[in-house]
Amino acid sequence: MSRAIFRDRRESRWQRLRRRGALPALLGLVGIGCLLVSGGTLRYSPALYRRALQADTARSAPSPPGVALWRLLTDHRAEARQRAGEPEGGGPREDSELHFLRGESRAEPAEKPAERPAAQPPERGGGETAGQSTGMPRSRHPWGTDAVGRDLLLGSLLAGTIYWGPGLAAACLALGIGTLLGGVGAFARRGAVRRVLELSEDALGSLPKFVAIMVVLSVFRITIWTIAIPLGILTAPRVARVVGGKIRALKHLDFVDSARELGLRDAQILWRHLLGANCRGTLLAQGVLVLSDLMLFEAALGYLGFGLEGGARSWGTLMAEGATHRFLSSGLLWPAVFPAAVLLFALLSLDLLARGVERMIATGQQT
Amino acid sequence: MLRVLASEIAASLLVILIATALVFALLQAMPGGPLARLLPAGLTVDRLAEAEIAQLRTAYGLEGGAVQQFACWWREVLRGNLGPSPYYPGPHAVREVVFHGFARTLLLVALAVLLLVVTTLPLGYLLGARHPPAWARAWSALGTVACSVPAFLACLFFFYLFLGLGLEPIRSTVVQRDYPPLLRAIIVLLPCAILASSEGLFREAVATARRESRALREQDHVLAALCRGERVTGRILRGLALPMIGVLEGRMLHLLSTAVVVERVFDINGLGYISWEAIGHKDYFMILAVTLVLAVTARAVRCAARMLGGLMDPRLRRGEVT
Numbered sequence: 001m002s003r004a005i006f007r008d009r010r011e012s013r014w015q016r017l018r019r020r021g022a023l024p025a026l027l028g029l030v031g032i033g034c035l036l037v038s039g040g041t042l043r044y045s046p047a048l049y050r051r052a053l054q055a056d057t058a059r060s061a062p063s064p065p066g067v068a069l070w071r072l073l074t075d076h077r078a079e080a081r082q083r084a085g086e087p088e089g090g091g092p093r094e095d096s097e098l099h100f101l102r103g104e105s106r107a108e109p110a111e112k113p114a115e116r117p118a119a120q121p122p123e124r125g126g127g128e129t130a131g132q133s134t135g136m137p138r139s140r141h142p143w144g145t146d147a148v149g150r151d152l153l154l155g156s157l158l159a160g161t162i163y164w165g166p167g168l169a170a171a172c173l174a175l176g177i178g179t180l181l182g183g184v185g186a187f188a189r190r191g192a193v194r195r196v197l198e199l200s201e202d203a204l205g206s207l208p209k210f211v212a213i214m215v216v217l218s219v220f221r222i223t224i225w226t227i228a229i230p231l232g233i234l235t236a237p238r239v240a241r242v243v244g245g246k247i248r249a250l251k252h253l254d255f256v257d258s259a260r261e262l263g264l265r266d267a268q269i270l271w272r273h274l275l276g277a278n279c280r281g282t283l284l285a286q287g288v289l290v291l292s293d294l295m296l297f298e299a300a301l302g303y304l305g306f307g308l309e310g311g312a313r314s315w316g317t318l319m320a321e322g323a324t325h326r327f328l329s330s331g332l333l334w335p336a337v338f339p340a341a342v343l344l345f346a347l348l349s350l351d352l353l354a355r356g357v358e359r360m361i362a363t364g365q366q367t
Numbered sequence: 368m369l370r371v372l373a374s375e376i377a378a379s380l381l382v383i384l385i386a387t388a389l390v391f392a393l394l395q396a397m398p399g400g401p402l403a404r405l406l407p408a409g410l411t412v413d414r415l416a417e418a419e420i421a422q423l424r425t426a427y428g429l430e431g432g433a434v435q436q437f438a439c440w441w442r443e444v445l446r447g448n449l450g451p452s453p454y455y456p457g458p459h460a461v462r463e464v465v466f467h468g469f470a471r472t473l474l475l476v477a478l479a480v481l482l483l484v485v486t487t488l489p490l491g492y493l494l495g496a497r498h499p500p501a502w503a504r505a506w507s508a509l510g511t512v513a514c515s516v517p518a519f520l521a522c523l524f525f526f527y528l529f530l531g532l533g534l535e536p537i538r539s540t541v542v543q544r545d546y547p548p549l550l551r552a553i554i555v556l557l558p559c560a561i562l563a564s565s566e567g568l569f570r571e572a573v574a575t576a577r578r579e580s581r582a583l584r585e586q587d588h589v590l591a592a593l594c595r596g597e598r599v600t601g602r603i604l605r606g607l608a609l610p611m612i613g614v615l616e617g618r619m620l621h622l623l624s625t626a627v628v629v630e631r632v633f634d635i636n637g638l639g640y641i642s643w644e645a646i647g648h649k650d651y652f653m654i655l656a657v658t659l660v661l662a663v664t665a666r667a668v669r670c671a672a673r674m675l676g677g678l679m680d681p682r683l684r685r686g687e688v689t
Contacts, residue, residue, distance in 0.1 A: 154493045199378060203385035206662040208624035210639075213388065214646040215654060241617070296517050296566070300628055303519045304643060323523065340520055348515045351567075 143338045152318070152335060154344045159313045163298070166228035167291035173232030174290045175283055177204075177238025179275060185240065186247035187270050201244075205237030213297065214306060222309045227298055235293060246279050281361030285354040292350035299343055315343040346366045368677055375673055379666035384441075386662040387655065391437050394651055401436075401651045402429055405453055425449065432441070440655065449659075450652030454644075465656045469664075472630070472637035476622050478559040480615055483572055486500060486563075488607055491576020495584060507577075511570050518565035518625050522632035525557055538634045558629045565625045572614050579610045609679055616672035620665040 143153040181204075185197035209231070216230045250256065251274070259269045275283070302308070302316025321361065322335030374463035402420070404410065405427055415423070424430045427450070443450065449461040457463065463544060490510075493503040516524075529536045534550070542554045563569060583589055583606040589599050627639030634640070638657060645653035 037602065161448070199381060199385070202378065202382045202666075203389070206382050206386040206665050207389060208620055208642075208661045208665075210624045210627045211646070211654075211657060211661065212393075214391060214627075214643070215393050218646050218649055219393055219398075300517060300519045303523075304628065304631060305647065336523075340523075343517060344520065347517065348512070351515050360583045 101162075101288055144334050152338055155313055155318055156315070156339050159315050159318055159339065160342065160346065162224050162312065162314055163291065163295055166224045167294045167336050170228040170232030170235070171287035171290040173229065174235040174239050177233060177236035178286070179242075179243055179283070181236060182240030182242070182244030183247050183270060183275055183279075186244040187251055187266065187274065189266070201237050201240045204234065205241075207234060209234045209297070210300075213301065214304070217301065217306050222301075222306055224294075224298060224308060224312065224314065228294055229302065232290065235290050239283075239290075242282055242286060243275070243279055246282060247274055250274055250278055266324055281358040282328055285358035285363065288354040288357070289348050292347050292354070293351075295343060295346055315339045315346075319343070368674075370672070371677065372674060375670045379663075379670060382666060383662045384658070387441075387659055388437060388659045390655060391440070392433070394654060395433050397651075400501055402427065405451070405651060413622050440652075444659065445494060449656040452650050452653050454648055454650055454653075460582045461652050463637065465653070465660055468636055468638040468641040469660055471635060472623065472626050472639060473664075475559060475562065475626055475629070475635065475637060476619075478556065479562040479622060482556065482559055483563040483569065483615070484611060485578050487569065487572040488604060488611065491573050491607060492574070492580050492603055493576040495580025495603075507573055510564065510573060514567045514570040516564075518561055519628045519632065521561045521564070522558075522629060525561070529554075536633060558635065560635050562622060562625060562629050565566050565629075566621065568618055568621070571618070572611065575614050576607050579607050583607070609676055612672050612675055616669055619668040620661065623661055623664060 143151070143156065145151055148260035181201040182196050185194050185201065188194040188197065206245060212234055213227060213230050220226045247270075255273065256269060259273055264272075298308070298314055299316035299319060302320045304312065307317045307320050308314050319336050322337070322339060376444075397403075402423060405423075406415075428443060429436050430439070440450070447462065448459060449465060451458055452460045452464070455461070455464055490503055490507060493499050494507055526536055534546070534554070535542075537554050537558065542551050546554065580603055583603045584599075587603055592599050592602060623638070625639075626637060627643055629635070630637045630639040631643055637661065641653065642657040643659060644650075
């Protein structure tokens, strides 16, 4: 009998998962699990580990991809001029300027280049190293090799493993601070407590994430942890906003009044009945999204020239290494495209997972 | 209404003060302190005499402890001076550079918001119908997938695509003159479109519009209008305005922040580019000024959204709903 009931519950959950569109999320989860397991396994395989970490320590960090792209554009122009038979040192083609954007009249000269320092990557980004060699994808290295001959598939898998610990820490920070600010702030009956928590939430929420994290990275050494911890703190207002909205909607319902009548304290009602029973899915989804944010920010900061230091391999550093001028100008796209594809896959999976889990738990609570 | 506005402004001042204090505290931890970052290249604090250091500290408002320095910086800010910069000439260089860049970023963000509203409102309206058209569903699904692509990857992809097609993307605020008008419009709007779809903003806006559209279609005044044989499109679109303002208000700082990436790729000399450059150079007053301007903008947008919401919905004005 109990087995039949158990089977019914299991089937209904499975059906719920399929019906609510969380199946792609589950597939994403399996994909991420495979990535984690395979990355972890390879990491501890001594031969592969040695091969993967054939780091050339003398090699400087690559320049940010943006610089490489503009250099590519310059080459493109030079080639076009050569094809047209113009001299090499010929002046640039006259461009039409969008004066409404510049806020200047056509007759006036454009802004003086001397007023602005030349676009330089941040200090930690160096130049490209001459003599780099890259292997094409072939059976031995299906994704090809990077600049110093390391397997890119293995590198991408290994890079995925660095996010989990810091991501978990960032999620804990974001959920802890966000729940305190949003949950307690929304449920508190004393106006002063609510006001202080709301102000703290607003103050944290008024800091632009990219700028604040870049400031932190300019002070401290750039590691995945120095990205994850400020990111966790700066993501707390988003969690607070979501959790606060749910608590505000729930706190006037009858079951809260009933719990008060039964003698439960506010902290118990908040923790057990509001957060634990009704916001579980939301909190879980927000935690997953923080992990996704960490991957995204790490990669974007790597692109902006704030790549991880000390030879750490991440999707951001792999992409930055792959999108250098030398590769792009030769049409060698895979060193940048494959890590980008893995990052995209991970982001999509985590996004679907977060939404699917939230819906699944919410549906479970309704039925 | 005025009381709400006064309370919002008071809260905003406090929030801006705290936000700038947090960044100020971080900058104090920079190696060598703020003074070391303000000296010309090749000159270090060790090579200066005590009297010269004291003179420089007085000139830059870096006397005393951190609290005194912060108070001094705020005093100068209230006088309209955001400080000097070792990388830009002039005593009010930071103010000029920041406001010049801010105008560009604001235009970029405004165009992104316009694109977002123009695309998501009709889409949300259509998806909220009982039988949404297949193309609207497909567009929404495509947008959802596209939203998962990080802004910097989208920028790189389009940049490389343009190069592959033999086209030049927008650089700073310049596009090629010999392109046809439609292509020029696409090139100009591309950074705005990437900004508008970054990190799920498009998806959030569509989801909100669809949800609200469905809710509005079941409201009495809409049903009554349908019974009278009137068109309800205008009513529903008007009803969607308020939730959309809420979404945009909540994500304004995100848009301003993500502009760093877009401006960096397309070389637009906006606030994001300036902040990236300032942080790379550890330009002390420039970083503080950028933080201040971004925080003030975020709060100003919030105040404006609250006021607009109050004007559009009497229940918000009376404080019956939040």
